[in-house]
Amino acid sequence: MGDLTLSQAEFHRLAEYIYLKTGIRFEPGKEYYVAKRVEKRMRELDFTGFGRYFNYLRFQPSGAEIELLVNSLTVNETYFFREYSQLKCFAEEVVPLLTRDLGGGRLKVWSAGCSTGEEPYTLAIILLEMLADTGITFEVHGTDINTNVLRAAERACYGDRAVKDVPEDYLRKYFRREGDGYLVLPVVKKNVRLYRLNLNDGSTMDGMRGFHAIFCRNVLIYFDDCSRREVALRFYRSLEPGGFIFLGHSESMSRITPIFKLRRFKEAIIYQK
Amino acid sequence: MDEVFELIKRYAASGNLKEIFSLIAETRDPVIREAAYVQAIKTGGTEAVESFISLLYSSEAHLRNLAVEALQELGTGYIDRLEKLLCDPDPDIRIISFNILAGVRNETAAGPVRRYLEGIVAAGVTDQENVLAAALECMGELGGPEDAALLDKVKELIEGGDGHPYLRYALQQAREKLWAI
Ligand SMILES: C[S@@+](CC[C@H](N)C(=O)[O-])C[C@H]1O[C@@H](n2cnc3c(N)ncnc32)[C@H](O)[C@@H]1O
Numbered sequence: 035m036g037d038l039t040l041s042q043a044e045f046h047r048l049a050e051y052i053y054l055k056t057g058i059r060f061e062p063g064k065e066y067y068v069a070k071r072v073e074k075r076m077r078e079l080d081f082t083g084f085g086r087y088f089n090y091l092r093f094q095p096s097g098a099e100i101e102l103l104v105n106s107l108t109v110n111e112t113y114f115f116r117e118y119s120q121l122k123c124f125a126e127e128v129v130p131l132l133t134r135d136l137g138g139g140r141l142k143v144w145s146a147g148c149s150t151g152e153e154p155y156t157l158a159i160i161l162l163e164m165l166a167d168t169g170i171t172f173e174v175h176g177t178d179i180n181t182n183v184l185r186a187a188e189r190a191c192y193g194d195r196a197v198k199d200v201p202e203d204y205l206r207k208y209f210r211r212e213g214d215g216y217l218v219l220p221v222v223k224k225n226v227r228l229y230r231l232n233l234n235d236g237s238t239m240d241g242m243r244g245f246h247a248i249f250c251r252n253v254l255i256y257f258d259d260c261s262r263r264e265v266a267l268r269f270y271r272s273l274e275p276g277g278f279i280f281l282g283h284s285e286s287m288s289r290i291t292p293i294f295k296l297r298r299f300k301e302a303i304i305y306q307k
Numbered sequence: 308m309d310e311v312f313e314l315i316k317r318y319a320a321s322g323n324l325k326e327i328f329s330l331i332a333e334t335r336d337p338v339i340r341e342a343a344y345v346q347a348i349k350t351g352g353t354e355a356v357e358s359f360i361s362l363l364y365s366s367e368a369h370l371r372n373l374a375v376e377a378l379q380e381l382g383t384g385y386i387d388r389l390e391k392l393l394c395d396p397d398p399d400i401r402i403i404s405f406n407i408l409a410g411v412r413n414e415t416a417a418g419p420v421r422r423y424l425e426g427i428v429a430a431g432v433t434d435q436e437n438v439l440a441a442a443l444e445c446m447g448e449l450g451g452p453e454d455a456a457l458l459d460k461v462k463e464l465i466e467g468g469d470g471h472p473y474l475r476y477a478l479q480q481a482r483e484k485l486w487a488i
Contacts, residue, residue: 085451085452089414089451092412092414093412093413093414095412095413258380259376259380260345260348260380263341263344263345263348264345264349267338267341267342267345270338271308271309271312291341292337292341292369293338293341
């Protein structure tokens, strides 16, 4: 067997390619993390050198290998209060805007690709805090294609790593210790509806209407260009006029589609219908 | 808005690409254009490819850009057709076509670029600077170490001419990329 370790130059070339294809950037310093997974794939496929594997990755018509590799690099990774500054922007700048125009209605927020539930519960906590005493009600929809992660979301019991960014007072207020873990309290859970939904399924997506904000963070990276555009178009239809869409920080809506307006806030740039 | 979406879906279901492309070209509403574009890509096929190729000649930049993206996506099965564009009399079309090929995710996309470079080496005359630079950039994206000899010949050709620094730079960039793997 040849040498399967990645050189600096090989890492750069690969990182640049992954960025081009998916928008995910692996900065220098991530070499070890990336190399381990690439080397595993090379062993599984019996490639003896990086050059050959890289050609296979680039020229395989189905694009399945790049998807597999990227999956193995990201998978269902998520945690509470991920991308804090974006959430701060949602809480302090976007929610007041949305509720101002809402009248007496109900705020509808969607976490699309919610994985094990940290994101929809985070959104529910934020809305409980921001809407207390306003008389405005809300609902958070958490959807995912993977039923295993949805079951975990239903259990709503999390380890230390998942809650590491939860502010101390929220941890006390909205969680209960249970054994080694943290259980999300019913006051949060009752505002969150979890169900399976495939973002590529047109007819189910057509039923998703009336949302004021959609969070689809670190999900579209798994899609090819055309399905990404199609999903973005469906999100557009799911949003109320003036509604907002939040992507992960390595993702850019303007690279996907020109249909959303870009809005600059103090803490973040958000796309709006 | 919903009616237009339904209409586009019906056009697509009945294979009516003509209507879909007139929407793409004529609508002022970016959301409708986007919906029509997505359906055109999903429908695919020769007629869609030819219609997108016609859009490459549009005077509107956003339509040209849309066509480039579409042909990168659909181009895999139409490499021969894209190769013909490399001989288009309009140098801008030749440049755009190299950009398209560079973004097509398929091993065969390198073929036309090699043949183009072999062609100019054989003829002993370079194409316009910008076109050749685009070809070299494309080679850097798609080629492999096996293209070293070809690039050496292109180098001789460039040096034999006035050895334009911009072309030297493009060549150097391409070589570095090929050597990186
Ligand atoms: C990395 S997680 C993102 C979790 C969370 N949004 C965050 O940013 O922390 C990606 C999730 O997208 C889901 N996903 C991938 N493709 C999907 C699809 N076609 N429809 C719905 N969910 C999908 C995966 O199952 C996975 O749970």
